[in-house]
Amino acid sequence: MTRTVYVNGEYVPENEAKISIFDRAFLMADGVYEVTSVLGGKLIDFEGHNRRLERSLSELDIKKPAVYDDLLEIHRELVRVNEVEDGLVYLQITRGSDGDRDFVFPDPETTEPGVVLFTQNKPGLADSPVAKKGIKIISIEDVRWGRRDIKTVQLLYPSMGKMMAKKAGADDAWMVQDGAVTEGTSNNAYIIKGNKIITRALSNDILHGITRAAVLRFAREAQMQVEERNFSIDEAKDADEAFVTSASTFVMPVVEIDGVALGDGTPGSRALRLREIYLDESRKAAI
Incomplete structure (x- = not known):
């Protein structure tokens, strides 16, 4: 059509x-x-x-x-x-x-x-089948301009990052600046350690994700701790779980970072629960 x-x-x-x-x-x-x-x-x-x-x-x-x-x-x-x-x-x-x-x-x-x-x-x-198996990511250098908080159509480097991931047999890339993860090529990035969600704080360095705001609100309501701070790729590899959020993928579990499996290499229970909560609450509020 x-x-x-x-x-x-x-x-x-x-x-x-x-x-x-x-x-x-x-x-x-x-x-x-x-x-x-x-x-x-x-x-x-x-x-x-x-x-x-x-x-x-x-x-x-x-x-x-x-x-x-x-x-x-x-x-x-x-x-x-x-x-x-x-x-x-x-x-x-x-x-x-x-x-x-x-x-x-x-x-x-x-x-x-x-x-x-x-x-x-x-x-x-x-009901994406990808969410049931999770995604694999690689890390790449973040060489974008300094105002990532503005959602501009300047998407060449994020597109190149997606292609770098595809070439490496992965699904996406997390960008790293000065030793810390900024965000994914088209999403915000998170790790989970224990009952704590860790994600980079808002600044000019990352997009102020609409899905990010909702997910963090739901996480706090579900009695999960949220810590907004920088984290490294090495810290991410040692996490219990990881995930990304965006308007098109909602909450997407990450199961591998630079070839290192997280946990048993399957989507973590907390990430899956956050996805379920987000979808339920978003449907209720949809217009």
Whole structure:
């Protein structure tokens, strides 16, 4: 089925969608994005994603597009017309274009931001067989720019990290800076030791994950301790369990780090329980 997508004010078939070659997202990765999960035809934590989107736009001095207040309606319409039961809605807002290529930002008073949304149908998203066996990760150097807290479309190095992991026979990579894990290529990273979840504290060094915030809240409610601090790959290898979180994978157990199995090499009970709690609570709050 040909999807309907949203491009700069219009719902169009995906094969008819067009943007300017001078759009700054295309020329300079000058844009931000969000990905919202859909379960049972409803949006998961839309308000959280919307708040982070607003912050990203502000940090890059990109003005809100004219349709900003209509984004929930647009998300819902795309879910409806594309008959998405389980899947994702991708949203991208760019600084737009104003004539020729230039390093200087175009005048925001005369340039309307670009807005693109599309859906991805992923039947059984919450019942991923990968979660039942866990993922293997490798460690790589983190050489990204310093503002990882802004969810920009600058994703080349994370993509390269995914490919490094694939080449090594693993599923993903954790990035390391100054001896400490920052985050995964498209997710936040955690280890569990005893009853304590350890994850890097929020700063400009990592993305302020929407799923991260919810999972840590649920963990505390489940009487688990949470310690937000740096940890090394060696400490991770010695952990009882590990996992990652993101909007598209929810809570995903990690069973191997740089070839070293965690525990018995199968998903840990705490990570699986957190996944179960997150999915249950998110479905209840979905809109």
